[in-house]
Amino acid sequence: MRYAIAIVMLFCATQVWAENVVVSDASARATAPGQESATVRFSITSKKDARLVAIVSPVAGAVEIHSMTHDNGVMKMRAIEFVQLPAGKMVKLGASGNHVMLLNLKYSLKAGDNVPLTITVEFADKRKEKINVNVEVKSLSPSRNEHEQHTH
Numbered sequence: 001m002r003y004a005i006a007i008v009m010l011f012c013a014t015q016v017w018a019e020n021v022v023v024s025d026a027s028a029r030a031t032a033p034g035q036e037s038a039t040v041r042f043s044i045t046s047k048k049d050a051r052l053v054a055i056v057s058p059v060a061g062a063v064e065i066h067s068m069t070h071d072n073g074v075m076k077m078r079a080i081e082f083v084q085l086p087a088g089k090m091v092k093l094g095a096s097g098n099h100v101m102l103l104n105l106k107y108s109l110k111a112g113d114n115v116p117l118t119i120t121v122e123f124a125d126k127r128k129e130k131i132n133v134n135v136e137v138k139s140l141s142p143s144r145n146e147h148e149q150h151t152h
């Protein structure tokens with residue numbers, strides 16, 4: 001019984017905290033045969049100063065946050081630990097700059113699919129909030145972004 005109460009309390013807490021962060025426009029491109037990674041785009045806004053610290057998805061063996069910089073014309077990507085979310089500012093994660101990648105995909109992403117993503121945000125007071133997002137898979141456009149062809 002005590003366990004059940006704990007779960008209810010946890011649920012209520014999540015409901016309240018979920019109002020601090022809004023995620024919108026989550027999308028990914030359908031993957032080509034043999035492609036094992038995909039970029040996810042979304043916009044995220046936190047009411048309070050926070051950091052995006054972790055992302056998981058059941059369709060991917062790993063999800064990484066990457067930064068991308070150009071160094072003498074060479075594109076460099078590296079995994080970063082977190083993305084800063086300044087209070088009230090919409091942060092966009094896309095195919096360039098900071099972006100999110102699904103790695104070791106367990107199956108191909110097809111247009112029309114919805115991919116679940118759980119985003120963990122940590123506030124300045126160390127409290128965490130998890131946001132569940134549905135990523136809409138869009139059809140593969142002919143002018144596919146270079147980046148999505150890269151293996152990591």
Ligand SMILES: [Cu+2]
Nearest residue numbers: 066077099101
């Ligand atoms: Cu990347």
